[in-house]
Amino acid sequence: MDPFGLSPTNPFDVVPYKPSSIPLENHHGILDVWAANNIDGYKSRASHNPTIALTKGQHDATKAVYRDWLKEKTGKPVDWTKVSAREAQQLSERMFDAAKVPQHARDEYYRKFNQYIYSGIYLFRM
DSSP states (O other), X not given: OOTTSSSOOOTTOEEXXXXXXXXXXXXXXXXXXXXXXXXXXXXXXXXXXXXXXXXXXXXXXXXXXXXXXXXXXXXXXXXXXXXXXHHHHHHHHHHHHHTTXXXXXXXXXXXXXXXXXXXXXXXXXX
């Protein structure tokens, strides 16, 4: 459901992290761990953080890309403060590609994410 309970959430909808969108899963397009370590004031896993709704299969595909990236990067824990914004964006795009997220949904997600990090306000579509 949307945040107001008026309509069901569909794959690729941009939604807040909580409440969850069962049976869909809410994916942080820009990794939450990266944002928490690189964006002043960003609160990890806050209920209002923008996410994109994915099916379990789509979310699993993003996780596989992330695991591959970790192996390519270091194969061990990452110092997220040393991962550039460009690299975080490239990883996000690889994960979106794996989940087959259409361009219009990516654009909406990035717009909402930027709105959130620069203004602290996340406006839901109605």
